[in-house]
Amino acid sequence: MPVCDTLPRGVSLASPIALSARFWGSLVLLLALTLGSVSCGGADGSAEAEQFNGTWSFDEERSTDISPWNDLTIEIEASSSRLTLERIWDGYYGVAVNDSMTIPIDGERHRVPMSQWPDNRHIGAFLGADSSKSVSAEWLDDGQTLRVTTHLNVRVSQGTTKIRTHSEYRVAPDGTTLTVLELRSSRPRPIRYTFTPAESS
Known part of the structure; x- marks a missing residue:
């Protein structure tokens, strides 16, 4: 069968x-x-990173005062794993300071040499003897926030102290503004900077 x-x-x-x-x-x-x-x-985060890239111009009316500086320009080149951040501080009488760095975006601290400290405004502190800072960068909120943390040793009248700064970079959904929220261990209040794309300034 x-x-x-x-x-x-x-x-x-x-x-x-x-x-x-x-x-x-x-x-x-x-x-x-x-x-x-x-x-x-964009599983690697590159699509989110691209929104930060470019040259950003300082919006004085919507920002914390940066005197004695006259203007501030930020240039960002970011990928999912690497950041190049350049801040150009323009002073009066043609004086300018270029503060730039390139570090991995991995949440780890990286030593960055520095010759000047343009963030030093109206406080009695100066660069330490090592003339360097320790910086880490990481993506938060699914790539919508870039957090940069800086550790710095400075000289004050009582000796040496450490300053820690958390800076969070966020781009508006429509891409018209870049907001930088900065919280520094030596300041009681946060600092807010607002930037617009350079071509629209």
Whole structure:
């Protein structure tokens, strides 16, 4: 007697094969859709990082006073894993200070040499003997916030002290403004800087 004659009515040897084919076909389709959405969404964070890139001009009316400086320009080049940040402080009578650095965005501290400290405004503190700072950078809020933390040793009248600064960079959803919120251990109140794209200034 043929084997197929012993199977229940309506069931054939082809049924498991057909079910298996449909299962693997669905699995392949699901994987393709998943990989496609990851690729389009910028899983490496590069799409989110691009919104920070470019030259940003200081909006004096919406920012904390930066005197004795006259103006401040920020240039950012960021990827998912690396940051180049340049701040150009313009003073009166043509005096300018360029403060720049390039570090990995990995949450780890990295030593950055410095020749001047333009953030020193109206406080009796000066650069320490090592003339360097320790800086870390990391992405927060799914790439919508870039946090830069700086540790610095400075000289004061009583000796040497440490200053820690947390700076959070955020771009508005429409891309028209860059807001920098800065909290420094030596200041009781946070600092707020607002910038607009240089081409629209």
